[in-house]
Amino acid sequence: MRTEREKKLITKYWLFGGSGAMVLGSGLAVLLHGSKLAETNTGPWFWISTGGFALIMSGLSLIGDANRFRTLADVLQELDKRAQP
Template sequence: MRTPCEKKLITKYWWYGGTGAMLLGSGLAVLLHGSKMKEVGEDPWFWVSTGGFSLIMSGLSFIGDANRFRTMADVLQELDKRANP
């Protein structure tokens, strides 16, 4: 049985992980679009590609935070097992 604190951390894990995956995928799509714009010779390709790269980095940051929340929930669960054998 999970404590309320663990449930809160697991909820954050899913929200941050899902948001991170969405941002990462969107960033890859935008970055590839910028690459195609460069091939065709359209003018704002640099800014589109830069935006895609920033989305990718934001997604990775969110996924890293999700990992931290999951680790904290697992540590709380382990500490609870040790306190109540």
């Protein structure tokens, strides 16, 4: 059975992981759009591509935070197992 603290960490894991995946995918789409604009030499392709890179890095950061929350939840669960005889 999970404790309340573990449940909160798992909830953060899902929120940050899902948000990170969405932001990462959006960043890839924006970057590809900027690449297409650069090929046709139309529009402000540099700033669109830079925004795409920023979204990608933000998504990776969110996924990294999600990994941290999941690891903390697993550590708490392991410590609870060891504390019980």
